Amino acid sequence: xxxxVQSPRYKIIEKKQPVAFWCxxxxxxxxxxxxxQNLGQGPELLIRxxxxxxxxxxxxxxxxxxAERLKGVDSTLKIQPAELGDSAVYLCxxxxxxAGGGEQxxxxxxxxxxx
Amino acid sequence: GENVEQHxxxxxxxxxxxxxxxxxxxxxxxxxxxxxxxxxxxxxxxIIDIRSNVGEKKDQRIAVxxxxxxxxxxxxxxxxxxxxxAVYFCAARPGPNSGxxxxxxxxxxxxxxSP
Numbered sequence: 690x691x692x693x694v695q696s697p698r699y700k701i702i703e704k705k706q707p708v709a710f711w712c713x714x715x716x717x718x719x720x721x722x723x724x725x726q727n728l729g730q731g732p733e734l735l736i737r738x739x740x741x742x743x744x745x746x747x748x749x750x751x752x753x754x755x756a757e758r759l760k761g762v763d764s765t766l767k768i769q770p771a772e773l774g775d776s777a778v779y780l781c782x783x784x785x786x787x788a789g790g791g792e793q794x795x796x797x798x799x800x801x802x803x804x
Numbered sequence: 805g806e807n808v809e810q811h812x813x814x815x816x817x818x819x820x821x822x823x824x825x826x827x828x829x830x831x832x833x834x835x836x837x838x839x840x841x842x843x844x845x846x847x848x849x850x851i852i853d854i855r856s857n858v859g860e861k862k863d864q865r866i867a868v869x870x871x872x873x874x875x876x877x878x879x880x881x882x883x884x885x886x887x888x889x890a891v892y893f894c895a896a897r898p899g900p901n902s903g904x905x906x907x908x909x910x911x912x913x914x915x916x917x918s919p
Contacts, residue, residue, distance in 0.1 A: 693847070722906065731808075731893045731909025732848065745906060780847055792838075793907065795847030
């Protein structure tokens with residue numbers, strides 16, 4: 690069974706440019722998470738989807754970050770415009786049940802460098 | 805919200821020795837405590853978890869203990885091997901009576917096992 694797929698694996702952009710990350714969760718997983726992981730830190734939740742509905746986006750900086758999961762399967766996270774401080778690893782995870790249950794499976798992440 | 809503290813930040817042991825990583829949490833409503841292992845360039849992978857109705861859980865060389873009264877839980881790895889070298893994260897999540905929330909992670913412990 691394929692795990693969580695993320696692309697690209699690495700992205701280097703200049704500040705003020707837009708960038709997008711893509712995630713395909715494990716087949717059948719209705720819950721999808723986007724996390725931010727700064728160097729030397731644990732993952733921090735940005736947004737959680739139950740199917741196509743964003744049920745927890747309280748930590749998403751909405752002035753520059755947006756996300757969508759239109760058909761309740763794959764998802765895209767966008768940053769526009771990117772800032773130097775956005776350099777980090779962006780992790781996607783998925784689980785069978787809602788936030789209250791089910792193991793979260795993580796993808797390999799996208800490492801973003803903003804110059 | 806939940807706050808998870810993890811110690812030590814780095815841990816060096818000789819192959820065959822035991823390793824212990826400790827975490828404390830702040831929210832008494834938390835009832836699920838997973839441990840993740842993250843290797844370089846990969847996403848976190850669940851290695852063991854414990855729920856608040858259990859005091860200890862063991863899986864081969866890995867064990868986790870939970871003290872709800874003191875709000876702390878620990879990961880124990882026995883007979884360490886070089887392939888155990890990685891960053892380990894603890895996490896905590898409130899239960900259904902708190903409306904379910906997502907995982908709050910510690911800052912991680914870099915474990916280095918020397919041959």
